[in-house]
Amino acid sequence: MSDNVLVITEHLEGEPTEISFELIALGRRLAADLGGQVEVLVAGDGAAAMADRFGGADTVLVVDDARLDGFDPEGHPRVAAAVVEARNPKVVLVPYTSEGMDVASELAARTDLPLVSYCKDVRAADGLAATCQLYAGKIEADVEVEGDRAVFAVLSGAAPAADGMSGGAGAVETVDVGVDLPGRVQALGFTQPEAGDVDITAQDVLVVVGRGIESEDNIAEAEELAEALGGAVAASRPVVDQGWLPKTRQVGKSGLTVKPKVYLALGVSGAPEHVEGMRDAATIIAVNTDPQAPIFGVAHYGWVGDLFDLVPELLERVES
Amino acid sequence: MKIAVLLRPVPDPVEELELSDDGTDLDRDFLGYVLNEFDDHALEEALLLKDETGAEVSVWALGTADEVDQILYTALAKGADRACKLGDDLGALDSRAQATLFADALGDEAPDLILTGVQAADELVGQVAVLVASALDLPHVEVVVGTEPVDGGIRVTKEFWGGITGDYQVALPAVLGIQAAREAPRYVAVSRVRQAQQEGNLEERDVTAPEPAPGVKVVEMRIPEAGEGAEMIEGDEAAAADAIVEILRRAGVA
Numbered sequence: 171m172s173d174n175v176l177v178i179t180e181h182l183e184g185e186p187t188e189i190s191f192e193l194i195a196l197g198r199r200l201a202a203d204l205g206g207q208v209e210v211l212v213a214g215d216g217a218a219a220m221a222d223r224f225g226g227a228d229t230v231l232v233v234d235d236a237r238l239d240g241f242d243p244e245g246h247p248r249v250a251a252a253v254v255e256a257r258n259p260k261v262v263l264v265p266y267t268s269e270g271m272d273v274a275s276e277l278a279a280r281t282d283l284p285l286v287s288y289c290k291d292v293r294a295a296d297g298l299a300a301t302c303q304l305y306a307g308k309i310e311a312d313v314e315v316e317g318d319r320a321v322f323a324v325l326s327g328a329a330p331a332a333d334g335m336s337g338g339a340g341a342v343e344t345v346d347v348g349v350d351l352p353g354r355v356q357a358l359g360f361t362q363p364e365a366g367d368v369d370i371t372a373q374d375v376l377v378v379v380g381r382g383i384e385s386e387d388n389i390a391e392a393e394e395l396a397e398a399l400g401g402a403v404a405a406s407r408p409v410v411d412q413g414w415l416p417k418t419r420q421v422g423k424s425g426l427t428v429k430p431k432v433y434l435a436l437g438v439s440g441a442p443e444h445v446e447g448m449r450d451a452a453t454i455i456a457v458n459t460d461p462q463a464p465i466f467g468v469a470h471y472g473w474v475g476d477l478f479d480l481v482p483e484l485l486e487r488v489e490s
Numbered sequence: 491m492k493i494a495v496l497l498r499p500v501p502d503p504v505e506e507l508e509l510s511d512d513g514t515d516l517d518r519d520f521l522g523y524v525l526n527e528f529d530d531h532a533l534e535e536a537l538l539l540k541d542e543t544g545a546e547v548s549v550w551a552l553g554t555a556d557e558v559d560q561i562l563y564t565a566l567a568k569g570a571d572r573a574c575k576l577g578d579d580l581g582a583l584d585s586r587a588q589a590t591l592f593a594d595a596l597g598d599e600a601p602d603l604i605l606t607g608v609q610a611a612d613e614l615v616g617q618v619a620v621l622v623a624s625a626l627d628l629p630h631v632e633v634v635v636g637t638e639p640v641d642g643g644i645r646v647t648k649e650f651w652g653g654i655t656g657d658y659q660v661a662l663p664a665v666l667g668i669q670a671a672r673e674a675p676r677y678v679a680v681s682r683v684r685q686a687q688q689e690g691n692l693e694e695r696d697v698t699a700p701e702p703a704p705g706v707k708v709v710e711m712r713i714p715e716a717g718e719g720a721e722m723i724e725g726d727e728a729a730a731a732d733a734i735v736e737i738l739r740r741a742g743v744a
């Protein structure tokens with residue numbers, strides 16, 4: 171076994187994702203504690219062309235394989251597992267993203283390594299340990315790894331991406347892992363989202379409705395408030411999944427990332443997947459009936475109470 | 491086509507969570523459980539496929555909470571053809587143990603498609619969908635937001651981020667982790683659930699919980715301090731509205 175940290179990077183249409191660099195930054199911290207190096211895996215059709223982007227790593231392991239077209243839910247975990255077997259890292263970091271969800275568990279199963287998911291922090295100074303967000307952010311758990319190797323699936327925001335962009339040797343190594351790919355999952359191509367009526371990433375004020383808004387009819391009141399403030403209405407995922415607002419209004423992991431001047435969250439619990447898309451807003455105001463709601467952990471201002479009591483009062487003041 | 495849907499009870503997210511005395515788990519004595527919301531979407535997607543193709547839908551749950559019977563009867567009332575409860579009084583199980591038990595039970599059933607939710611709130615050691623696929627050596631796709639049966643398999647849409655999706659053609663049998671069904675999960679009248687309960691078509695199988703795999707140990711759980719770092723506004727809605735308007739003014743937007 172080496173003392174190294176292996177970061178499984180991800181990319182979409184030739185562009186490494188931000189979280190890949192966050193994990194390299196985290197990996198550098200862990201490698202310093204372990205006395206090892208940071209290796210990154212870049213796998214995919216055309217991966218070699220991206221190798222020079224990973225100057226934050228000591229070694230860039232490239233698997234450029236035409237069979238790994240786009241993201242391959244069957245191929246990528248197999249390649250990652252083969253690279254783990256070949257390089258024997260102590261720590262493997264996988265982004266807890268749509269791609270990482272297909273990779274992390276299979277990688278752990280194939281290599282027989284323990285896996286810790288939902289990590290917001292990973293430590294290596296005194297044995298391997300992590301802090302995880304469970305129950306949609308309502309509980310934080312400190313966990314320890316019993317052996318000396320593990321795979322961690324890490325949430326976005328664990329370390330600043332800027333710290334993972336440079337500072338390593340960036341030595342590129344092409345690896346041929348020769349995995350056999352059964353080809354049971356075939357990529358047919360990506361679809362970009364349709365442009366919406368409103369660009370929520372360009373607003374100064376967002377009035378954001380969560381499941382607490384209860385029905386499609388109640389959204390009108392939020393619209394009125396947003397309009398009075400010169401902003402727009404955005405939403406959490408369940409509101410969009412119900413079909414009450416279009417997908418282009420969704421904030422979060424699978425929606426959009428927004429940084430308005432004011433983010434007024436009405437009946438949004440603050441699950442990690444939502445917070446990912448809004449935590450950098452300049453002023454976050456949260457309204458929720460549940461004093462334990464995790465949204466109060468990222469908000470700058472909070473009020474515990476019923477949004478239906480508050481909104482008319484707000485409208486009255488803002489409109490006058 | 492035979493579709494198996496894995497349903498998992500999770501602590502009710504609207505209830506206040508409390509910790510056990512040793513602080514390494516939830517205090518589960520008085521905890522209410524509900525169906526994991528993403529599993530509800532998995533069930534809905536299965537029922538849509540049944541509407542379209544006449545597929546047979548079976549639902550499976552582990553006996554990890556008292557509410558499991560209710561969850562399974564609700565699925566029958568919604569249109570599932572069979573419901574099977576695996577074990578009883580199993581206590582809380584980690585996702586690896588859950589996946590092992592599901593994979594053991596489904597191995598002989600040989601469904602064409604296994605659906606479950608993309609994640610569950612208590613999944614510390616892995617994605618159940620992917621772990622079941624790994625155990626049965628089946629292909630998997632996580633974060634699925636739509637399916638369409640086609641010749642020789644199924645077409646699925648996987649969500650990436652920023653609204654970007656990818657389409658895949660997957661050979662059957664396969665396991666899918668459902669993020670959201672094409673339509674919002676259907677409701678079912680309580681009377682229909684009660685009727686299903688009276689009919690009592692619940693298959694039950696004995697299973698033994700596997701020894702917890704060594705590897706990861708929870709040393710401490712915490713309920714993050716509410717409003718840590720946030721300035722909490724006191725008072726009624728009028729006071730709150732005054733305070734918020736003042737904050738908006740300072741931010742230059744009102």
Ligand SMILES: Cc1cc2nc3c(=O)[nH]c(=O)nc-3n(C[C@H](O)[C@H](O)[C@H](O)COP(=O)(O)OP(=O)(O)OC[C@H]3O[C@@H](n4cnc5c(N)ncnc54)[C@H](O)[C@@H]3O)c2cc1C
Pocket residue numbers: 268306379380381382383405406407408409420421422423424425426436437438439440441442443444447457458459460463475476477478503608609633669
């Ligand atoms: C892969 C993946 C990607 C995801 N991507 C996203 C994403 O992009 N965006 C996203 O938002 N979610 C996303 N999710 C879902 C996420 O996990 C949560 O389920 C979701 O954010 C919860 O939305 P919510 O806060 O509106 O609902 P809930 O968690 O149900 O919260 C509703 C809140 O409203 C409060 N409330 C109820 N009534 C009132 C009232 N009258 N007044 C005030 N408060 C009230 C309740 O106390 C509660 O806190 C994703 C999940 C997965 C697995």
